[in-house]
Structures are given as C-alpha cells and as structure tokens.
Amino acid sequence: MSSTTKRSCFIGIHRAPPNLSREMFEAKAGALGDAIVALPVVQKNLLKLEIISQNTLMDKHMDVLGLPEPAPTVVMSFEYESLDNLDEACMLKDPALQKVFEESDDFGFRKHATAFAADVYTKVEAPGITAGVTVITIFACPPQFSADQLGQKFGELMDKAAAQSIRNRFSHYSLWLQNDAVDKHLQALGYPAPKPLIVARTESEHLDHMKEIFEHSEISRLAKEAIQEFSYHRDSDNPAESCCFAADVVTKINNY
Template sequence: MSATPAKHRHAFIGIYTAPTGVSRNEFNGHMTKLMEGAARLPAVKNLRDLNVIYQTDDLHEHVQQLGLPSPPATALVTHGAETRDDMVKYLRDPSIVQLVHDSDHFGLQAGACAFTADLEVQVDKAAESDKRDATRPHGILIFKVPDHLTDETFHAKINSMIEALLAADVTKKHLIKHSKWIQNDDFTDEIKVWNFPQAERVVVLMLECETIESLQEILGHDHIKQVIGDARDHLGLHIDSNCFAADVVSLI
C-alpha cells in the first residue's frame, strides 16, 4: 500500500521521557500545565494542529508478548503547520522558547527527542468516522535506528514490516488510520533555540482504532506477532524501543 504525505507538509514531534524518580502521573501533570500554557499563547496561530499524547497501560501485556520492553513514562507532542514560514515563526517565537526553557525544572530538555518529520499516512478511514482523531485510542510504536544500519536500509526494512501488517485481515478490519513519522533536518537550526539534545535516530508509527479492544486484537493476533517478531529479531527492534497505548488531547 502506497503512502501519501499528510495534508500539512511541515510536522514537528517531541518525544519526552520522564526523568528517573518522576512518576508518570507527576510528569503528565507537568506536561499538561506546559501545553495548556502553550495553547494560550498567540504563537499557536501559526499551527494547523497541536496535540498532546499521553501514555496508558492498555497495551502493556500486548507489548510484552511482542518481545518488546516495558516503556518508560513518556508523553508526545505533535505540531503541524501549513507552510515552512508558519513553523519557523512558531519554533522561534520568544514566548514559546521561554516556556520550553522554563520547563527544564521537571526534566523536559534532558529527556527530549524532538525533530521535524515527513509525515506519511498509509491508511486513513477517518472520513468514514464521525469521531475526531483525538477521541480514538492510539498505539504508539517508537523504534530506534540501530547504529550499524543506515537510515535508508532501516526504513526499507520497516516499510516491509508495515506492508505486511497492513495487508493482514485483522488490520484491515480494525485499523482506522496508520501514520509514520520520518525524521528530517528541515528545521535543525530553528530547534537549537529550544536547548534540546540532538535527537536520536528513531521512527514513530501511530495506529488508530475505534476502540482499545480493536488495537488489542490487532497486536495480539498470531500473524501480527510473527511479523513484528521477525522484524524485531532482524532489526533489533527490542533495543530501546518505546511502545504503548495512548490517549490524545487536541489543543487546537
């Protein structure tokens, strides 16, 4: 199945893990306060969408059954803009930059992996549903690119896994949307003002279903386990992977 670019070409994603000693509830509280503050700033008028993705335990057993590690406490923030200028204005806005800098007290910068991305959508049945994206449960799969592989080789192999997943009957039955976030360096200089560490090489896959039970059925299916298991063994997906169920809050 061919992938199509998302409607907005300029996407920015932040993956934030809680520091040692900070519980997920405490970390989420900090993230909620941060993002509610960001949503009130005039700078967000430059964005097409702004979402916060909060981790849940609804896929904990399924992730373990896939041979993947238990995820660290994590929250994601996704941003989309219609034009490059709009994204640059947002990233460089002094009020946004200051808000990010002020969040260092709860470990935002230290646990950050943030980058601009090419956002590809391989399945999108959203037009057939009355629900907004943010009301549907999400499965988040974050895989690190192994040091011994080039980005091109890794993504070619990941794409083979994705094609096998999307071709499965259980996936066709339940999946509403599938998207892939692929790192690019379009805004490397702009992101530097946020004082984040250099982003690790990762790929982010997002699966959306109408119910958490549907997501569980997909990831618990024997064929899906085999497909992911093969990729895990060949690519080392179990190393530093971060996979979990999530609830999405749309701020704009």
C-alpha cells in the same frame, strides 16, 4: 514504500527524568502544553497540537511480543501549514515561547527529549471513523542500520501488515520519518540534536479491534521477527532503545 505524505509537522518525544513518576511528569507536560497553547503566536501559526501520553490498555500485548516495559514518555505533535509559519512568523523564536520552554527545564523537558520534523506516511486512513484506541511505537535506529534503511524496512513491514485480512480493524496507520527541516529552529529553542528514530501510530475505533490486530497471527509473527532483527527484544544481548504503548491523545489546538 507506497504511501502518501501527510501534513507538515514536528514532534517532541520527551522521557521523564529518573526523579519523576510517570503521573507527575505527565501533569507537568500537560501544564506546559496549556502554557504553549495560550500564546497568540502559537494559536496563529499552528494547525494542530496534540499531547500524547501513556495508558495501560495494551500492556499485556506488548509483553507477549517481548518488548521491554515502556519508559515514561510524553509525545507532543505540532502540525503547521508550511515552513513559512516557522520561518517568516518566527514562531519558534518568539521570546514568550522560548521563556515557556526555559521554564520547563526544572523537570528536564528538553534535556531528555528528541525533537524533529517528520514526513508522515499514511498506510491506512478510514474517513469518518473516530479513534477510540491509539498505539504509539517509537524505535531508535540500531547501529547496524542507517535511519533510511530502518525507515524502508518498517515501511515494508507496515505495507505487509496493512495488506492482511484484519485491515478493516485499523482506522489509521502511519509512519513518521525524520527530516531536518526544522532542526536549526528546534536546537535554537534548546533541544539537543535528535537521535535517529522512527515513530508508528496505529488507531482503531474500539479496544477489541486493536486487540484483534495484535493477536492476528501474521501481524504477530511480523512484529516478533522485527523485534528480534532490530534487537528491540527485552532479552537481547545489546537491546536497542524502544518504546511501545497505548496512548491517551489530548488535542489542544485544532484549526482544521
């Protein structure tokens, strides 16, 4: 998988509990993000904090591919200089941060989450172009594949997609693969052991560009074949958990 490793990060993928609407869950997650950002230990040790939530801009395209309707999901992405920011500074052991997360249990923020450190492999990066539209794809590992096999297969698929004539419509295209670098920290913070899954992030400057990407014949073919192979199709006999949605990205910290 030819690619470039990006900055160190960990992400939390948080699904809404059954008793909360998407809007209510996103509001609570946003308030939690504000409480995290207000902590000095976070301001000192994070380079970037993003909160990623769903919108409906690309729903019709997801439906055509055969993907199920996405469950209400919020993703938090935390970027840091090195593990020293978590180890020596003990950011994730900070009592104030722990208290904030404990208070989030009233809406199941940790209970229904998967959190892990990620190696981010960037396939396309267009300097100086601001993302107007972002699509997040989250795929759980089906039982017939190991996490490494799934990552390898999706890396190959992304290489094929990035090689198409539509390449200039991407402003960013990356794959986030799990590693265990901060598992002990996150589990000490109250997160369950992470489920094996992968995340892809696609960005374009304009909505029309993103639609062109999804409508491109070869990319559509590759996506449909993968969705069937990995049992992500909504009509599969035993569908693997998947989630794909256009996203609103709110940057809470940017210390670059």
